[in-house]
Amino acid sequence: MKKLLVNIQRSGDQQEVFEVEYQPGMTVLDVLERIYQKHDPSIAYRFSCRTGLCTTCMMMINGKPGLSCLKMASPDDGILHLAPLPKGETVKDLVKKM
Amino acid sequence: MKTIKTGILVIGSGAAGLSASVYAAQYTHENILVIDKGAVGKSGSTVGAVQIASLGSWSHQDDHEEAFLQDIEKSGRGLSDPSLTKSIADDIRQRLKEITDWGLKLDKNEEQEVAVYETSGHSFSRSVSARKGKAGLGILQTLIRKANAMNHIDMWSDVITLQLVKSAGRIIGAVVLDQRTNEPYLIQSQAVILATGGIGQLYPITSNPVQSTGDGFSLSLQAGAQLIDMEQIQFYPVSMIAPQSIAGLCISFYHFSKLYNRDGERFMKRYQPDYLENTTRDQLSIAIGKEVAAGRETDHGGVWLDASEVIENVKRQFPHEYDLCKDRGIDLSKQHAEVGPAAHFMMGGVKINSNASSSIPRLFIAGETSGGLHGANRLGNNALSECLVFGARAGIEAARILEEETPVDHQSFADYELGWAKRLLTYIHQPHSSKSIKRRPYVIKEKIQSVLGNYVGVIRTKDGLCKAQQDLKEIQEQLFETRVANPDAYSRDILDFIEASHMLQTSLAIVRSAQMRTESRGAHYHVDYPEQEIDTYHTCIQVENENMKLSKKPVKGV
Numbered sequence A: 001m002k003k004l005l006v007n008i009q010r011s012g013d014q015q016e017v018f019e020v021e022y023q024p025g026m027t028v029l030d031v032l033e034r035i036y037q038k039h040d041p042s043i044a045y046r047f048s049c050r051t052g053l054c055t056t057c058m059m060m061i062n063g064k065p066g067l068s069c070l071k072m073a074s075p076d077d078g079i080l081h082l083a084p085l086p087k088g089e090t091v092k093d094l095v096k097k098m
Numbered sequence B: 001m002k003t004i005k006t007g008i009l010v011i012g013s014g015a016a017g018l019s020a021s022v023y024a025a026q027y028t029h030e031n032i033l034v035i036d037k038g039a040v041g042k043s044g045s046t047v048g049a050v051q052i053a054s055l056g057s058w059s060h061q062d063d064h065e066e067a068f069l070q071d072i073e074k075s076g077r078g079l080s081d082p083s084l085t086k087s088i089a090d091d092i093r094q095r096l097k098e099i100t101d102w103g104l105k106l107d108k109n110e111e112q113e114v115a116v117y118e119t120s121g122h123s124f125s126r127s128v129s130a131r132k133g134k135a136g137l138g139i140l141q142t143l144i145r146k147a148n149a150m151n152h153i154d155m156w157s158d159v160i161t162l163q164l165v166k167s168a169g170r171i172i173g174a175v176v177l178d179q180r181t182n183e184p185y186l187i188q189s190q191a192v193i194l195a196t197g198g199i200g201q202l203y204p205i206t207s208n209p210v211q212s213t214g215d216g217f218s219l220s221l222q223a224g225a226q227l228i229d230m231e232q233i234q235f236y237p238v239s240m241i242a243p244q245s246i247a248g249l250c251i252s253f254y255h256f257s258k259l260y261n262r263d264g265e266r267f268m269k270r271y272q273p274d275y276l277e278n279t280t281r282d283q284l285s286i287a288i289g290k291e292v293a294a295g296r297e298t299d300h301g302g303v304w305l306d307a308s309e310v311i312e313n314v315k316r317q318f319p320h321e322y323d324l325c326k327d328r329g330i331d332l333s334k335q336h337a338e339v340g341p342a343a344h345f346m347m348g349g350v351k352i353n354s355n356a357s358s359s360i361p362r363l364f365i366a367g368e369t370s371g372g373l374h375g376a377n378r379l380g381n382n383a384l385s386e387c388l389v390f391g392a393r394a395g396i397e398a399a400r401i402l403e404e405e406t407p408v409d410h411q412s413f414a415d416y417e418l419g420w421a422k423r424l425l426t427y428i429h430q431p432h433s434s435k436s437i438k439r440r441p442y443v444i445k446e447k448i449q450s451v452l453g454n455y456v457g458v459i460r461t462k463d464g465l466c467k468a469q470q471d472l473k474e475i476q477e478q479l480f481e482t483r484v485a486n487p488d489a490y491s492r493d494i495l496d497f498i499e500a501s502h503m504l505q506t507s508l509a510i511v512r513s514a515q516m517r518t519e520s521r522g523a524h525y526h527v528d529y530p531e532q533e534i535d536t537y538h539t540c541i542q543v544e545n546e547n548m549k550l551s552k553k554p555v556k557g558v
């Protein structure tokens, strides 16, 4: 089983790296769901529709703003870097105040 | 517990909750507080809605209120409440006009006229859209703008409702938890408008957003309100079932595509030779369900969709769906897609009258959480119309009560019945040793989904429903044995725990209603009772002394 390295910028300017079991067809949101269920229950991120419409799952993905439910995760692209959007107040980890 | 006071509390910020707020605000100067467990205006099913059915300047010369009403009643198969169908037919024209006056721009055709689309079951073309096929989003943005412009509407995101507060037989507030701080609040109000949307997340495959966990039905039940026809769940017949990341995505172009079973047979020729795939949602879901039950299903338990012959049309009308499938490795111009029914819409719900008032004074219900309008089969694009019409009615009536009736003096009710909320809060905040308990709340949610998916899907049986009831009882006992692993602020574990508690109540109501309906009608197909009975009745559920009381209520005049 391939592994995916995910670096997440968490609250308090902490960086944390997770090694997640990769399954083909995973989106960035699926990766976060897996981290929540299997690695760290305290990870915080927002989402709703899972189809690219609500925009609540927006975050910095490899340095660029993107919708985590639309962006595919790939183990061949090196470490996946996730961070909250720079603008506005961050509630926790990847969650912005809305 | 800290207390917050407001005139009207609106729970849920989809099209129904926001309509309720802006209409209420026009009739009272008292404060209106809108709360949502997700981001306000971005977390409900409304976000995904494409079109809205309405009368308007675009209507065919022979189309009118009576024709609209008759279409709904015909589709409802005897279960639509005539006072509600009349309300929607009477009001929708005006409501849509108002929201366009507030800035909603309807999509236009090449001649620069409002583009109108046909929808199966509507005898005239009535569906219009906004924001290039994103009518739901357009409506939400317009209502949010309107609400922001009124300084007595406050909106509060990330706040989940645990329990409605009842005193002297009236609803006078709610207990909520602010997820950002983990602080519980008692919100005291003169009226509550509940608009929490649907139940899709009770099923493993759904078109609904993650927030659609059926909270409003459980909150209402617990408050003593009556639910009707909870077995009537609309499955969107053709949604993606693989790959997992887009499971539940609705395929809007199924009625002009072709469906095949695993043997390569275009099976709709057998079920509906005249209409084929272009039939009502209930009939198509049941046909697919029967193919699956007969073992003629694809690897993931569905059927094949072939849209290759109409692909240009698909790309033009539904680019979002086409692109999303392509992105996930399914090029519909060349490949078949695995599709099947997805839990989509709750047609049953809290019983209301034409003022959107529940059976309990000062509790109003709007949008998908209310029951009785669509009966046993909702026509496409009538859900948004329902939200605008009954959101407005709920808001106006709540404001009237606020202005005209003697206010509730919350001080005189020192001791509310807050037992359930307190039990949830105590459990959440007690230390959870990770060694002794392994199961987390999300596992409870998955278990509920699996029970409903297995036994309370499109095709139902007596044995299956009985098993579902037993399994849910067992899962209920496990809820207060789960490990809330993260006790901090913005904890998904806590959210999952509270949602699981609502999901269990609502699931049980669905199962018990399905058991009560010993016939097949509309979306409820029962293998052991495959015929529709001559007598028409509603299945009703109410909680009395902590027990679910079931009854069948005959429909008058059918």
Ligand SMILES: Cc1cc2nc3c(=O)[nH]c(=O)nc-3n(C[C@H](O)[C@H](O)[C@H](O)COP(=O)(O)OP(=O)(O)OC[C@H]3O[C@@H](n4cnc5c(N)ncnc54)[C@H](O)[C@@H]3O)c2cc1C
Pocket: B011, B012, B013, B014, B015, B016, B017, B035, B036, B037, B038, B041, B042, B043, B044, B045, B046, B047, B048, B049, B050, B051, B052, B053, B136, B159, B160, B161, B162, B195, B196, B197, B198, B207, B208, B209, B211, B212, B215, B216, B250, B344, B345, B366, B367, B368, B369, B380, B381, B382, B383, B384, B385, B387
């Ligand atoms: C993908 C999709 C496409 C659709 N397309 C159409 C269409 O084209 N035309 C049409 O007419 N209908 C369509 N429908 C149906 C329609 O969108 C919905 O029925 C309707 O929008 C529901 O609106 P609502 O305001 O009742 O609830 P929602 O929009 O679901 O809003 C409910 C809100 O309540 C909040 N909430 C829930 N529980 C709690 C709680 N305990 N505490 C606090 N807040 C809570 C949620 O977070 C959510 O924001 C579609 C549905 C889906 C899922």
Ligand code: FES
Pocket: A047, A048, A049, A050, A051, A052, A053, A054, A055, A056, A057, A058, A067, A068, A069, A070
């Ligand atoms: S979850 Fe809605 S856009 Fe990603």
